[in-house]
Amino acid sequence: xxxxxxxxxxxxxxxxxxxxxxxxxxxxxxxxxxxxxxxxxxxxxxxxxxxxxxxxxxxxxxxxxxxxxxxxxxxxxxxxxxxxxxxxxxxxxxxxxxxxxxxxxxxxxxxxxxxxxxxxxxxxxxxxxxxxxxxxxxxxxxxxxxxxxxxxxxxxxxxxxxxxxxx
Amino acid sequence: xxxxxxxxxxxxxxxxxxxxxxxxxxxxxxxxxxxxxxxxxxxxxxxxxxxxxxxxxxxxxxxxxxxxxxxxxxxxxxxxxxxxxxxxxxxxxxxxxxxxxxxxxxxxxxxxxxxxxxxxx
Numbered sequence: 001x002x003x004x005x006x007x008x009x010x011x012x013x014x015x016x017x018x019x020x021x022x023x024x025x026x027x028x029x030x031x032x033x034x035x036x037x038x039x040x041x042x043x044x045x046x047x048x049x050x051x052x053x054x055x056x057x058x059x060x061x062x063x064x065x066x067x068x069x070x071x072x073x074x075x076x077x078x079x080x081x082x083x084x085x086x087x088x089x090x091x092x093x094x095x096x097x098x099x100x101x102x103x104x105x106x107x108x109x110x111x112x113x114x115x116x117x118x119x120x121x122x123x124x125x126x127x128x129x130x131x132x133x134x135x136x137x138x139x140x141x142x143x144x145x146x147x148x149x150x151x152x153x154x155x156x157x158x159x160x161x162x163x164x165x166x167x
Numbered sequence: 168x169x170x171x172x173x174x175x176x177x178x179x180x181x182x183x184x185x186x187x188x189x190x191x192x193x194x195x196x197x198x199x200x201x202x203x204x205x206x207x208x209x210x211x212x213x214x215x216x217x218x219x220x221x222x223x224x225x226x227x228x229x230x231x232x233x234x235x236x237x238x239x240x241x242x243x244x245x246x247x248x249x250x251x252x253x254x255x256x257x258x259x260x261x262x263x264x265x266x267x268x269x270x271x272x273x274x275x276x277x278x279x280x281x282x283x284x285x286x287x288x
Contacts, residue, residue, distance in 0.1 A: 104170065114180065141180055
C-alpha cells in the first residue's frame with residue numbers, strides 16, 4: 001500500500017489546521033446555554049480533506065484532531081463523546097458524499113452534523129443512564145441543521161476554490 | 168436528490184426538533200426530587216415538594232436556590248455563568264450542568280426513587 005508524499009503532507013497539514021480550529025473554537029463563548037451546541041468548525045476540515053485528499057486521509061485527520069484536541073482543551077471523559085460523534089459523522093458524510101453531487105456539500109455536512117449529535121446523545125444515554133437526554137437530542141437536531149449547513153457552505157467554497165487552483 | 172428536496176428534509180427535521188424539545192421540556196414530574204452532584208458524587212438529595220421556605224445551598228463555586236417545586240443556580244464564580252442561564256428546573260426533562268465546577272443538578276421522580284441507586288451507583 002503506497003501513499004504519495006503529497007497526500008501524506010496534505011494529511012498532516014489538514015490535521016494541523018483542524019486542530020488549531022478546534023482549539024480556537026473552544027474559546028468562543030457558547031451561544032446557547034446547552035452543552036453540545038456549537039458551530040463545529042473543525043468538522044469542516046474533515047469534510048474538505050475527504051473531498052480534496054481522500055476518504056482514508058479524511059478519517060486520519062478526524063481521529064488525530066479528536067485525540068490531540070481533547071488532550072489540549074478537553075478531557076479524557078469528553079474523548080469518548082468526541083470520538084463517537086466524530087467517527088459516526090465521518091462515515092455518514094462519506095455515505096452521503098457518494099449519494100449527492102459536488103454542489104450539495106452543504107447537505108452532506110448537515111447529515112454529518114445530525115449523525116454527530118445523535119451519536120453523542122446515544123453515548124451519553126448509555127453512560128449517564130438518563131432518559132431526560134431526549135430533550136437535548138431534539139435541541140441538538142435543530143442546532144445541527146443550522147451549524148451543519150453553515151460549516152457545509154464554508155467547506156463547499158473551500159473545496160471549489162482548491163479544486164480550481166489545482167491544489 | 169434536488170437541493171430543494173434536501174432543504175425540505177432539513178426544515179422538517181428542524182421543525183421536529185423544535186416541537187420535540189417543546190414537548191419533552193413540558194413533561195410533568197409527580198414528586199420532584201433534586202439531586203446535586205459535585206465531582207460526580209451525590210452530595211444533596213432534596214424532596215422539592217417538601218420545601219416550605221426558600222433557602223440557599225453554598226457549594227464550592229456555586230450558590231443553589233431551593234424553592235418549592237423548583238431549583239436553580241443563582242451565583243457562580245465561573246466566567247461564562249452557563250449554569251445560571253440554564254435557569255430554573257422543575258421536572259426531569261432538563262438538568263443544570265456547570266462544567267468548570269463539576270456540578271450537576273438533576274431532578275428525578277420521587278415515586279420511582281427505588282431506581283435511584285441503580286442510577287447513581
